[in-house]
Amino acid sequence: MNCNNVTKEYYRVEKLPHIWCPGCGHGTLTNTVVRAIDNLKLNKDEVVIVSGIGCSSRAPGYLDFNTLHTTHGRALAFATGIKFANPKLHVIVIMGDGDSSAIGGNHLIHAARRNIDITTIVFNNNIYGMTGGQYSPTTPYGDFATTAAYGNIDKPFDLCSLAQGAGATYVGRGTAYHAPLMQKLIEKGLQNKGFSFIEGLSVCPTYYGRKNKKGGAFKMFSFFKDNCADIKTVEKNPEKGKNKILIGEFYNNSKPEYIESYQVIIDKFQG
C-alpha cells in the first residue's frame, strides 16, 4: 500500500498532527508498526495496541485499531490480560525505554518468561522525553540529562539481551533510520507464536540531543546510518562490528507459548 493509503487506512487522521517534537524518531517507528500490520493483512478489528505512559505511548491514539493507553510501565500486564482473555486478538505493545525497563521492568521480564504471544516494540530514545529530559535506564554512561547534571553514573541496559535472557523467543533491534529493517523485524515478531521483543532506536533531538550536543535530528539520524552494523554481516566479518551498534534479528527460537499451554489444561479438565 502506498504512503497515502496506509495513512488513510490505519491512522485516525482526524487526530493528526501528532504531539511529537520536530525531528523525533517516534513517527517513523510508528509507521513501521503500521506497515508491518498492513503487510501481514491483519484484520483491524482483531488488532489491539497497548501502550504505557510517555512519548512513545501516545502512538496508539493515532492508530485505528483497538487501542489502550494504560498506566506508566504496566502496558504488558494489561496486554497479558487482553491476550489471555481473547487469544484471537493480535496484541502489540508499544513502550518507551523508561516505561519498559524502569517502572515496567518487572512486567517485561515476566511477560518474556511466560512466552505469551505478544509483540513488544520499545521506542528507545535514551531519555524521559515527556517529563523533560531525565536519564533513563538506557541513557549511556556519562551522558547528560536534567537529572544527571554532572553526567550519568548509571550503567545502561541492553534491552535486547535483557528480553532474550528473560525468555523472549524472538528478539531484534532496528532504528528509526533503518525503517525497512524495523518493519521486517516487527512482521517476524508478529508471526512468532510467543513473546517477541523488538527494540527500535529512536532519537530525541529536543532533550537528549540538546543536552548532549548531538547536533539536531539530521545528525542524530545520520549517526544511526554510520554507526550501526547488521548482526548477519558482523557474524561473517567481526571486524565490521567494531564500535558499532548491532542491529538485525538477534534471536528466533520456539518454546511452548503460554496460552497454548493453558489451553492444554482447559482441554484436559473442562467438564
Added chain:
Amino acid sequence: MNSKGYKLIQGNEACVEGALAAGMRFFAGYPITPSTEIAEISSQKLPKLGGKFIQMEDELASMAAIIGGSLAGLKSMTATSGPGFSLMQENIGYAAITEIPCVIVNVQRGGPSTGLPTSPAQGDVMQAKWGTHGDHPAVALTPNSVQETYEYTVKAFNIAEKYRTPVILLMDETVGHMREKMIFKDISEIEIINRKKPSCKPEDYVAYRPDEDMIPPMASFGEGYRYHVTGLTHDETGFPTNSNEISEKLIKRIVNKVGKNIDDFSYYEEYKLQDAEIVIVAYGGVSRSAKSAVDALRKMNIKAGLFRPITIWPFLEKQINNVSKNAKEIYVAEMNLGQYFLEVERVAGKNCTVNKINKINGELITPDEIVKAIGGNL
C-alpha cells in the same frame, strides 16, 4: 461450581463460588495471606469452566491484567490483602476513569505495611474509598458470614457490570477464614447482571457517550468497535482532552453514576433497632460480636440494637441519619482506630452522641468487650 444443596466451606471459598456463579471467567492475582485461598481455588476451578487463571508478578500487574481481561470481554476479579491492596490502587483509579468493570477482593489483615499477616483487621476502610488518587467513585461491600460472602460477591459483580466501575469486596480475615454452612441456590435463582453492550453500528459508536442513566454502553475489544481507552481525562469519544469543562463533566459523571444510584445497592441489616436507645454500628467480622452484645445488653434491660452496613461505600448517609434520630448513643465498633466512625459522627453527631470501640491488636472485638465498653458509660 457447586450445585444446589449445602456444604461446610470457608469464606474465601465462598467468594470464589460466588464469583463463578456471577460469571467470573478471568482471575489474575498474587499470593498474599489471608486471601491466598481465593487464588488457589480459582486456579483449580476456572479451567474446568473454560475460564482463565494467571498468577502475575505482583499486584500492580494483577490489577492491570483483570482490567485487560474485562476489556476483552471476560468478567474479571483479583483478590489480595493490605500490602497488595496498596499496590492495586494505581490501576483501581484506571478502572474507575476508564469505566472498566472488575471486582477487587481485599481480605483485610493488620497493618500498616506487613503488619499482622495472619490476623484480622479493618484498617483499610478509608483506603477502599480514598486509596487511589483523585476524585472517583467508590463502591465497597462488607459481608459478615460465609453465606453473605457468596451472595455479596455476586452483587459486587452485578454492581461492577451495571455501573461500569471497580467494586471492592472488603472482607476481613475473620470472615475469609471462618467455616460455616453455605446454602447453594440453583444458579437460575441468582440474579446476574451483565454489562450493557452497544446496539448501534460500529461506525456510530461513541465509546464514552453515556445514556440517560449516565453509563455508556461497553464494547469488548475484538467485537468490531475499534475505540480508544486512556487513563487521561477524555471526552465522549474516549480521546484525551485538556478542556476544563469536559474534564469536570467526566469526573462528576463517573462519581454521580454511582453516588446518585446508591439506593440501588444500599445493603444493610437492622437488628432490634425498633426501640433502641443504644445503637451499635458494626460491619464485617465485628458485627457478629456486636449482635451477641445486643442480646446480652437486652438481658441487662438496656435497649440496645445493631445497625450493620453491608454497603460500606458509598456511605449509607440516609440510613445512619434515621438511626441516629431515635438513638441516644451510637457506638461504632471496628478493628481500627476509628475510620468508619468518622463518617458516622459526621452524619449522626448532630442527633446523638457517637462513641467508638476499637481494637487493633490482631484479635476480633468480642461481645463482652462491646458490652463492657457500653456498660461502663451507662
